[in-house]
Amino acid sequence: MALLQISEPGMSAAPHQHKLAIGIDLGTTNSLVATVFSGMSKVLQDEHGHALLPSVVRYLPSGEVVVGHEAQAQQSADPVNTVVSVKRFMGRSLKDIADRAHIPYHFVDSADTTKHLQIQTRAGLRTPIEISAEILKTLKARAEKSLGGELTGAVITVPAYFDDAQRQATKDAARLAGLNVLRLLNEPTAAAVAYGLDNAAEGTFVIYDLGGGTFDVSILKLTKGVFEVLATNGDSALGGDDFDHRIYCWVLDEIRTKVRESHGHFNPLNEQDTRLLLTKSRQAKEWLTDNHEAQITCRLSDGSFVDVTLTATQFLELTQHLVTKTLSPTLKAMRDANLGIEDIKGVVLVGGATRMPQVRHAVEDYFQQTPLTNLDPDKVVALGAAIQANALVGNRSEEDLLLLDVTPLSLGLETMGGLVEKIIPRNSTLPVARAQDFTTYKDGQTAMSIQVLQGERELVADCRSLARFELRGIPPMAAGAARIRVTFQVDADGLLSVSAREQTSGIEANVVVKPSYGLTEDEITQMLKSSFGSAETDKKSRMLAEARVSAGAIIQSVKLALAADSNLISDVEKLAIEAEILKLEAIAKTEDAAAINKAVDSLNHATEAFAAARMNASVSRALAGKNLDEVNL
Amino acid sequence: MTQNYFELFALEAKFNIELQTLETNFRKIQAEVHPDRFVTAPAPEKIKFMHLATLANEAYQTLKHPATRAKYLLELQGISAISETNTAMPTDFLMQQMEWREVLENGIAEKEVDTLENLIQEIKVEVKSLQLQLIELFDVKKDFTSATDVTRKLIFMAKVSEDIKHAIERLD
Numbered sequence: 157m158a159l160l161q162i163s164e165p166g167m168s169a170a171p172h173q174h175k176l177a178i179g180i181d182l183g184t185t186n187s188l189v190a191t192v193f194s195g196m197s198k199v200l201q202d203e204h205g206h207a208l209l210p211s212v213v214r215y216l217p218s219g220e221v222v223v224g225h226e227a228q229a230q231q232s233a234d235p236v237n238t239v240v241s242v243k244r245f246m247g248r249s250l251k252d253i254a255d256r257a258h259i260p261y262h263f264v265d266s267a268d269t270t271k272h273l274q275i276q277t278r279a280g281l282r283t284p285i286e287i288s289a290e291i292l293k294t295l296k297a298r299a300e301k302s303l304g305g306e307l308t309g310a311v312i313t314v315p316a317y318f319d320d321a322q323r324q325a326t327k328d329a330a331r332l333a334g335l336n337v338l339r340l341l342n343e344p345t346a347a348a349v350a351y352g353l354d355n356a357a358e359g360t361f362v363i364y365d366l367g368g369g370t371f372d373v374s375i376l377k378l379t380k381g382v383f384e385v386l387a388t389n390g391d392s393a394l395g396g397d398d399f400d401h402r403i404y405c406w407v408l409d410e411i412r413t414k415v416r417e418s419h420g421h422f423n424p425l426n427e428q429d430t431r432l433l434l435t436k437s438r439q440a441k442e443w444l445t446d447n448h449e450a451q452i453t454c455r456l457s458d459g460s461f462v463d464v465t466l467t468a469t470q471f472l473e474l475t476q477h478l479v480t481k482t483l484s485p486t487l488k489a490m491r492d493a494n495l496g497i498e499d500i501k502g503v504v505l506v507g508g509a510t511r512m513p514q515v516r517h518a519v520e521d522y523f524q525q526t527p528l529t530n531l532d533p534d535k536v537v538a539l540g541a542a543i544q545a546n547a548l549v550g551n552r553s554e555e556d557l558l559l560l561d562v563t564p565l566s567l568g569l570e571t572m573g574g575l576v577e578k579i580i581p582r583n584s585t586l587p588v589a590r591a592q593d594f595t596t597y598k599d600g601q602t603a604m605s606i607q608v609l610q611g612e613r614e615l616v617a618d619c620r621s622l623a624r625f626e627l628r629g630i631p632p633m634a635a636g637a638a639r640i641r642v643t644f645q646v647d648a649d650g651l652l653s654v655s656a657r658e659q660t661s662g663i664e665a666n667v668v669v670k671p672s673y674g675l676t677e678d679e680i681t682q683m684l685k686s687s688f689g690s691a692e693t694d695k696k697s698r699m700l701a702e703a704r705v706s707a708g709a710i711i712q713s714v715k716l717a718l719a720a721d722s723n724l725i726s727d728v729e730k731l732a733i734e735a736e737i738l739k740l741e742a743i744a745k746t747e748d749a750a751a752i753n754k755a756v757d758s759l760n761h762a763t764e765a766f767a768a769a770r771m772n773a774s775v776s777r778a779l780a781g782k783n784l785d786e787v788n789l
Numbered sequence: 790m791t792q793n794y795f796e797l798f799a800l801e802a803k804f805n806i807e808l809q810t811l812e813t814n815f816r817k818i819q820a821e822v823h824p825d826r827f828v829t830a831p832a833p834e835k836i837k838f839m840h841l842a843t844l845a846n847e848a849y850q851t852l853k854h855p856a857t858r859a860k861y862l863l864e865l866q867g868i869s870a871i872s873e874t875n876t877a878m879p880t881d882f883l884m885q886q887m888e889w890r891e892v893l894e895n896g897i898a899e900k901e902v903d904t905l906e907n908l909i910q911e912i913k914v915e916v917k918s919l920q921l922q923l924i925e926l927f928d929v930k931k932d933f934t935s936a937t938d939v940t941r942k943l944i945f946m947a948k949v950s951e952d953i954k955h956a957i958e959r960l961d
Contacts, residue, residue, distance in 0.1 A: 560819060586846075587842050710829065713827075760831040771838060775822070779814055
């Protein structure tokens with residue numbers, strides 16, 4: 157009788173072994189984690205049965221950090237040290253934040269105004285990236301606990317309309333949380349995947365996603381497992397929070413009026429009162445989804461009592477302009493996709509804020525059809541992210557999933573006169589690369605400053621500056637004689653890298669666009685170090701676990717490739733690769749993370765020629781009507 | 790490896806291509822080469838396929854749009870449709886251009902989105918007739934000199950249409 161084989165922990169024996177992959181919806185208001193269990197995408201719950209983790213982080217006097225419901229419960233009592241809606245600050249500097257007066261945090265802007273903002277808490281200065289990492293750590297722990305193993309990786313969702321700085325910040329947060337980011341996935345695309353696969357939908361669909369702090373609209377063409385984004389648009393500073401804020405301002409006005417009528421004195425609100433009233437406002441908004449009026453009652457810190465009633469009609473009037481504000485991006489996306497409303501087969505509503513009746517009505521009026529709401533608007537993004545994560549790590553799904561997403565905003569360079577020269581237009585399918593040649597302005601010019609911008613406006617001042625770098629050592633030539641080729645590459649995460657090369661001399665400058673808003677590599681290393689703290693052994697075992705997981709993933713990937721395509725290379729080349737695999741498998745059993753990583757590099761190197769051969773074969777195979785599934789057998 | 794964009798999608802190098810085939814073959818290729826297929830792959834494979842996926846996107850966009858497709862067909866013949874020595878335009882076409890530009894400027898000044906939308910439609914009709922000419926010139930007569938002139942017109946018209954779209958967007 158054949159014995160069952162059991163592999164070394166962390167190492168995969170069979171090429172088709174199920175790998176643990178999760179999808180995370182890192183939301184403004186709530187965050188979720190989901191995974192695929194035996195073909196079904198499911199949201200993971202905490203030990204109290206909660207699926208939604210409030211995106212609230214509190215720094216306790218004890219030095220402890222709490223995340224979620226517990227932190228949320230204390231937000232009015234300890235507003236300065238309890239950060240809510242931190243997503244709104246991701247990749248932003250202080251000057252980007254409107255309505256700062258109504259946000260109860262002690263912001264600290266760095267001396268360099270283009271750098272990311274920080275929040276002063278009792279635990280010290282914290283960047284939004286670090287605060288988001290706390291949320292991600294909590295979700296990671298939840299997933300590891302319920303799945304019982306080391307995660308191969310995670311798909312993290314971001315608003316489609318997030319710019320490069322915001323995406324980079326999200327990726328940095330995931331790294332800080334110790335997650336291997338498989339992909340940054342746009343939230344509406346994730347929702348489309350969950351919806352499309354669930355309903356076997358085909359045709360052109362609109363995803364209208366109004367979350368806590370961001371609005372996205374994406375138009376997708378769905379055909380047999382292919383999700384092609386035709387256009388996307390949005391507003392990365394518009395969401396349910398703004399509706400709360402309108403109610404909050406209305407309550408303040410009511411209080412002021414009452415005080416004036418009684419000839420009293422209006423005391424300015426302190427931080428606790430601000431947070432309390434914002435919380436009450438959010439509750440009133442939610443109540444009005446199913447009721448005609450909401451009563452807002454609370455006692456302020458000066459002892460005065462607030463008791464006001466907001467009717468659904470009043471709420472509608474207060475927020476009409478916000479609803480209207482979502483329609484302009486919608487119209488733009490429809491125009492970019494070259495479509496009319498008659499081309500739209502369905503409109504899927506995503507995000508908790510789409511529960512508001514006025515939002516539903518506006519969407520219904522615009523598209524002349526009843527929007528689709530059969531999936532939980534709070535969960536659909538996480539469910540889609542899990543499906544994508546499962547596919548990315550190579551766990552078999554019934555259908556082969558292909559997501560073709562786009563870049564939401566145009567990318568360009570500063571040219572003479574403060575104007576932007578667009579290099580990559582918005583809605584270009586990813587990955588995309590474009591090059592543009594520039595020349596010198598003066599005789600003998602040896603350096604050139606290159607500013608990378610993102611946005612749709614013509615003036616540099618109206619676009620977001622992502623990075624500025626200098627190309628030096630250009631050989632002195634007459635003005636206009638040098639040929640500087642600047643190449644933009646946007647990867648499947650929507651992240652940009654830029655390189656510049658002087659064509660006649662070959663002088664080169666490469667920049668991964670680490671926006672000034674993000675963290676430097678040094679800062680990340682430092683933060684990772686300090687978060688491991690004194691627990692040196694913990695750090696070691698974590699690094700070892702990570703090295704083993706990545707070794708396992710690569711071995712599996714190469715084995716699959718060999719099983720499919722070893723005919724493309726000579727026996728000698730094949731043996732060389734197999735030798736490297738055996739070496740890596742042996743080293744992965746040791747405790748030496750550095751040696752494992754070195755062996756991974758070595759295996760990488762050995763597969764160079766094989767990769768080239770596979771690339772050449774892939775195109776002809778694609779069009780010969782076979783796909784990898786069939787070949788793999 | 791394939792030699793040009795048409796071969797990449799197993800299409801004959803001509804102006805009148807089957808767009809449905811282009812789309813289907815584009816998707817088949819992306820299904821094999823997209824970065825999502827290589828998330829756990831060794832670095833060399835990741836990089837190579839990333840470049841191939843980028844190329845497939847570029848090729849697809851180039852062939853999908855008539856103006857860029859025509860320009861690319863000329864490039865395959867070693868002809869640059871828009872070069873410094875190749876900008877002569879017939880007077881009547883230039884007049885037409887000026888007329889459209891005038892309507893565009895007026896539309897912007899008067900904030901008349903409808904006028905601009907109509908202009909796009911008018912240009913679309915012209916574009917259609919140029920495309921018919923290009924089928925004849927590229928695919929039947931193989932008259933690349935005349936095709937260059939028509940292609941240049943097509944490129945100019947695509948540019949005007951883009952400008953109108955931007956203007957409409959700013960008026961919204």
